[in-house]
Amino acid sequence: xxxxxxxxxxxxxxxxxVSIFVVAILSALAVSxxxxxxxxxxxxxxxxxxxxxxxxxxxxxxxxxxYMATQVDIISxxxxxxxxxxxxxxDQDPLTKTRWLEATNGRGSMDVWLxxxxxxxxxxxxxxxxxxxxxxxxxxxxxxAATIVNAFxxxxxxxxxxxxxxxxxxxxxxxxxxTKSLRAKLEEAQSRLSDYQQKAGIVTADERLxxxxxxxxxxSSQLTTVQGEGTDSQSKRNGRGDTVAxxxxxxxxxxxxxxxxxxxxxxxxxxxxxxxxxxxxKRAESELASLKKQLGSETARITASIDTAYRVxxxxxxELQGAVGAQKTRLLMLNKQRDExxxxxxxxxxxxxxxxxxxxxxxxxxxxxxxxxxxxxxxNTATAPLDPSSPKIMLNLLIAAFGGTLLGVAxxxxxxxANRRVRSAADLVQMLDLPVLASLASSSGPRGSLPGSRxxxxxx
Numbered sequence: 001x002x003x004x005x006x007x008x009x010x011x012x013x014x015x016x017x018v019s020i021f022v023v024a025i026l027s028a029l030a031v032s033x034x035x036x037x038x039x040x041x042x043x044x045x046x047x048x049x050x051x052x053x054x055x056x057x058x059x060x061x062x063x064x065x066x067y068m069a070t071q072v073d074i075i076s077x078x079x080x081x082x083x084x085x086x087x088x089x090x091d092q093d094p095l096t097k098t099r100w101l102e103a104t105n106g107r108g109s110m111d112v113w114l115x116x117x118x119x120x121x122x123x124x125x126x127x128x129x130x131x132x133x134x135x136x137x138x139x140x141x142x143x144x145a146a147t148i149v150n151a152f153x154x155x156x157x158x159x160x161x162x163x164x165x166x167x168x169x170x171x172x173x174x175x176x177x178x179t180k181s182l183r184a185k186l187e188e189a190q191s192r193l194s195d196y197q198q199k200a201g202i203v204t205a206d207e208r209l210x211x212x213x214x215x216x217x218x219x220s221s222q223l224t225t226v227q228g229e230g231t232d233s234q235s236k237r238n239g240r241g242d243t244v245a246x247x248x249x250x251x252x253x254x255x256x257x258x259x260x261x262x263x264x265x266x267x268x269x270x271x272x273x274x275x276x277x278x279x280x281x282k283r284a285e286s287e288l289a290s291l292k293k294q295l296g297s298e299t300a301r302i303t304a305s306i307d308t309a310y311r312v313x314x315x316x317x318x319e320l321q322g323a324v325g326a327q328k329t330r331l332l333m334l335n336k337q338r339d340e341x342x343x344x345x346x347x348x349x350x351x352x353x354x355x356x357x358x359x360x361x362x363x364x365x366x367x368x369x370x371x372x373x374x375x376x377x378x379x380n381t382a383t384a385p386l387d388p389s390s391p392k393i394m395l396n397l398l399i400a401a402f403g404g405t406l407l408g409v410a411x412x413x414x415x416x417x418a419n420r421r422v423r424s425a426a427d428l429v430q431m432l433d434l435p436v437l438a439s440l441a442s443s444s445g446p447r448g449s450l451p452g453s454r455x456x457x458x459x460x
Contacts (some may be wrong), residue, residue, distance in 0.1 A: 009416045016415060017408030019142035024404025037388035040153045041145035042136045043153045044379040047071055049131060066125045067298045071133060071376075074163075075156045081115035083155040084148065090114050122152065142384035149382045161374045163443065168368035182358055186351035193344040214328040223320035226313050260295060264290040 010017065035193055074080060091097055091110050100110050123136040135152055139145035267288055270281040 010409065010412060012421070013412040013415055017405075020234050020408035020411055021401070021404040025397060026409065028400030029393070032391040032396045034392045035391045036140050037139050038140055038390045039142040039145050039385045039387075040136050040138045040389040041142065041149040041382040041385055042131050042134060043149050043382040044127075044134050045153055045156065046377045046379050047131045047133060048375045049376070068131070068133070071160075072124050072126055074159060075135060075152065076119060077120075077124065078112070078115055080155045080159050081118050081153060081425045082111050083159060084118060084151045085114045087155060088147065105220065118148065135423075138389065142386075146382045153378055153382075157374060157376055159265075160376050164374060165368065165371060168365045168371075172362060172365040172368075175358055175365055178358045179355070179362050182351065182355040186300060186348070186355045189347040189351045190346065191339070193348050196341060196344055216324065216331060219320060219323050219327055223317065223324055226316045226320055232276075249383045257295065260288065260291045263291055283300050311458045438445065 085091055091114060096114065097110065100106075100113050104113060121138045123138070124133065125136075126133050135149055135150035135156075137145050137152065139148065154440065194404075263284060267284040269282060270278060270284050
């Protein structure tokens with residue numbers, strides 16, 4: 001079908017197309033006037049995803065797409081809608097209760113039914129490339145639409161705060177219980193440490209241990225000295241009496257030895273000059289024997305003193321060895337007490353660290369549970385819209401005009417195809433597949449002048 005044929009068909013059946021067009025326009029106008037007017041109230045909230053937490057002192061770093069999508073789901077969720085029902089007391093309206101009974105026959109929860117009804121008229125969309133979420137609500141009453149959308153924004157703020165504080169409150173309760181338990185353990189560990197210190201008589205374990213260690217060193221040094229003296233005394237006992245240093249260094253013995261030497265010389269002299277039986281010689285021999293006896297007595301006395309010193313040193317050595325053993329035993333006992341004391345101290349320190357850590361976490365979560373700040377801010381408050389959002393008469397008329405035009409043209413073509421007419425010579429050529437030799441105009445007008453003129457085309 002050519003454009004000329006299409007235009008001829010529309011010219012012939014324009015009444016049908018125009019009628020359908022007019023009917024579509026009138027229908028759209030009637031529907032637009034009969035439909036109830038609906039108003040859209042809008043508000044917006046700002047979600048600050050990078051605001052610092054004043055309690056946790058840390059930056060929250062959620063990714064923008066997932067976090068914003070989560071906030072949109074929260075606003076559109078059942079919890080926010082049910083809170084709106086409670087805040088506006090929609091469940092206490094008798095008319096609303098009647099509509100719920102008619103719709104559900106009393107089955108289910110009225111709050112859930114009302115929340116679902118509100119969610120159907122709610123539109124929540126995040127703004128593109130920003131942290132703003134737009135909340136819109138459509139209703140037949142502009143005041144009601146503004147009230148409900150503001151209630152949704154406030155309910156979202158409340159729920160957002162609750163989602164932040166409720167986990168912190170639960171954690172705070174749990175931490176409080178743990179704090180009490182750890183405090184009891186700390187007090188028990190401190191009590192065990194105190195009891196052990198009182199039982200062992202320990203005031204300052206390290207100073208006491210240093211004192212006892214120094215004392216052991218002193219006793220060991222004394223023992224070493226005494227052992228040296230004992231060894232020296234033993235060597236003197238085993239040696240000859242006249243070769244002992246004390247004997248050789250004694251002034252008395254040296255004087256006696258000198259006197260003996262002089263007296264021997266005198267005896268020898270008197271023996272040569274006076275004879276062996278001379279009284280002077282006898283007296284000299286008697287004096288010499290007395291000096292030798294005195295020398296032997298003095299040497300024996302020194303030897304006896306050395307032997308006494310040896311026995312005394314041995315007794316002192318045994319005494320010091322016993323003291324060293326006792327001091328070592330005491331040091332071992334003190335080391336054991338210190339180790340046990342350190343165990344009790346470590347128990348106290350461990351309990352103290354655990355208590356302090358849990359106490360700090362408990363304080364932080366308790367502060368978080370008491371906070372009244374969120375990272376969401378309302379940007380505006382919705383007001384009752386002046387103009388309805390639907391129905392849009394001009395838009396509906398334009399859509400009806402476009403649709404009526406298409407439908408009119410389609411109906412005209414369908415009628416033409418159902419009852420085909422010859423509208424031009426080209427139709428004969430197409431239908432008969434014969435060439436046109438001539439065409440005669442009707443008497444009603446010149447050839448090709450008016451739409452009402454008729455032509456007769458003859459083929460061979």
